[in-house]
Amino acid sequence: MKTNTIFLTLFFLLVLGAVFLTDCSQRTTQTIVEGDAAQQAYVPPGEYDEFYAFMSGGFSGQVTAYGLPSGRLLKEIPVFSKYPENGYGYSEETKAMFNTSYGEVPWDDSHHIELSQTDGEFDGRWLFVNGNNTPRIARVDLTTFETVEILEIPDVAGLHCAPFITENSEYLVSGTRFSVPIPQEDVGIDTYQENFKGLINYVSVDPEEGHMELAFQIEMPGYNYDLARNGKGKSHGWSFLTTYNSEQAHTLLEVNASQKDKDLLAIVNWKKAEEYLEQGKGQTRETSFYHNLMDESTSIVNSTEVTETTILNPQDCPGMVYFIPVPKSPHGCDVDPTGEFIVGNGKLSADMSIYSFDKLMAAIESEDFAGDINGIPIINYESGLHGILQKPGLGPLHTEFDGKGNAYTTFFISSEVVKWDVESLEVLDRQSTFYSPGHLVIPGGETRKPEGKYLVAMNKITKDRYLPTGPELAHSAQLFDISGEKMKLVLDFPTKGEPHYAQAISAGKIVPNVKKFYRIEDNGHPRAAKGEGQARVEREGKEVHVYMTAIRSHLAPDNIEGIKMDDEVYFHITNLEQDWDVPHGFAVQGATNAELLVMPGQTRTLKWKPFKPGVFAFYCTDFCSALHQEMSGYVRVSPANSDVPLKWGLNNENTTATNMREQAEQQLAQRVDD
Amino acid sequence: MNLLNQSQRITTQRGAARWLMLLGVILLGGLFLFPLWQITLEAAQFPGGLRLNIWIDRFSGDDGTDSIIQNINILNHYIGMQYIEPDSIPELVYFPYVVYGMMALGVGTVLLNKTWGYATWLVIMVVLAILGVYDFYLWMYDYGHNLDPNAPIKVPGMTYMPPLIGEKDLLNFYVKSYPRMGTIFMTLSILLAALATWVSIRKEKVHV
């Protein structure tokens, strides 16, 4: 009863605060777009956008690419959810991408986008994103916009705090959202305080290939680790992670984990951790997690189970981890472009705490501590503080920077973006976002070199921004022009899933490296048919392998007979095209899994089980040419005991399919004869 | 005094013819460094156009690969044009040898340093160049007219020969065909040979 009263009082105060703080512009949900503001978002036909914005899909498990400032949706990149549209996760080559220690997990909840960095700037090579539910980190190759790697993170739960990158992409830092027993065991939930532990994880990234590896984990008290950022410039080598539930509650968290006036910011010296690792201070522990990596030449995903992890314990590693108090239930944690200021947002606090890296270091130097937790020193709150931003709004969540000394913070409860001066801690401007914003993004806004031209606020609850579509509405993003003194709302645009976080990057850093097609000579797929001359059908016991080629506007072979019930048919489709944007699709009647989209020069395999005797059609699903409708064929299925011989062909050229070159030679010979 | 000047001039002119011819022979080597001709197919759905470069010994796209031929072949198969098959075009094999031969002959004329030598080389080269262009025209005529009767798209009365030089509408494509650096180098080589011949003739006139 008592806790309920406290909660109700708190809620009442928040509502009161919201009413008190709102200004009159928030009374209307209509956008007041002044003058030619909308013109700024207009990108005429035939012109490119200036930036790519990569948005995580939240519960969709995917990533979407938008153009800025137009807000045009460019592509949905499947990452953690199977995607029947192109066969991702269904094709034999990509199935292994979903392997985890829990078995095949064909969905997830994707939250934080991190673009690879060199010297604290985006380099446009890779994009990393976390799977929150089944803890995983994925890598998308930005030359192809395809997911090429997924690494599972063991012994954590709810990998929300991930995958935050260091300024030379040395590490992707993550922390467990839910502390759990490590290793997992059957214990009473009310033994939380003694049995539950948290882990902070460091995944290293290969500087050439981008391959990920779990370098080490740090064992932490059983709190909830929420968000993180890494230092930059002078604070490079340090990670900062917000924690909540320092109360270590395990039930009715909304009340029981909101009791303390202050929670904690964890500060990790990862360079020191590397030293301890080298000294052998880490303990190896048996565990199980999966590493799924696409081979570049075959484009086949190989899955490996890893059975060991190295854990560093702060008690054995002095100077590696510190805590500092941070106001009530912090969420965001952001480091400014200079690397000096660290913003800790207490989402239930009316004020925001801004820390100074220099002061933190001085406090550590002089051991200005207020005790410790499990051997982790707690720095005195005031000693590390740069200052407090007084009453900027209600429910501060996330902060990004424009590179001109200004910070922009979203306020979930008071529904606005607030611009403030990092050095002087003065509020400079506020703009309503009309319903609750979560993350926001400025191109390069978390790097050393932000391009402070636009800001996109991603709304969590949209209400009435668009035409209604039943009980569920399109999620919304709002684009602001932040090039002037005041922020200017320029555009609303709908998004897929709940766009949790986004990063935006200059188009010029990606466009020159985009692949137009895969070179057929480089196709190392063991079942590729690299020309129609190699198209064929082979029986391997009960398995029938169809080595099929696709080119405008036919599939070869297009007549297949001799398939029997009980056979398993593998259609290996190689797209022979060597031109931009000429994928071919493949669909066969009664396929219970998916269709395929095969990119030029690539091979993809669809498994098909015949379901009854008869003749069934297959065809190209991606409109590829004027004769696309004609791009089809038949597969004949006979009873299991029948003696129909295996036969295949194109244009009655059974079993001796001719390739284009042979055809050309025949035509030439004919012409010489004429 | 006057006579001495004249003989000096003769010596210089003899040298000039040699140097001009030698330069011409070297420039002929440009045929191996640059494409001879370029055919561009422009259409709304191909921003920047599809560009086919024709070299003395091969075809290429602007990216240096031959995937352009496959792409043009795929487009052409709707209207029943034959596949362009570089391997089935014998000229691409022997033309380089003809050029090597002419370069060797050119060096011969430089050593010989006689007007008739330069003139003969010039005449052979001009004839070869004309024959080369005519041969190119024949191939284009053949590709443009010799259509597969079973072609999916048949437009009555339509042929698809690109212009030898110039621009033309062909169905949905606007086709441009122009000589490139290789041809310019060859032309310069011919002009230099002509100049060498002329200089050499003047030298002999003075001598006589």
Ligand SMILES: [Cu+2]
């Ligand atoms: Cu197709």
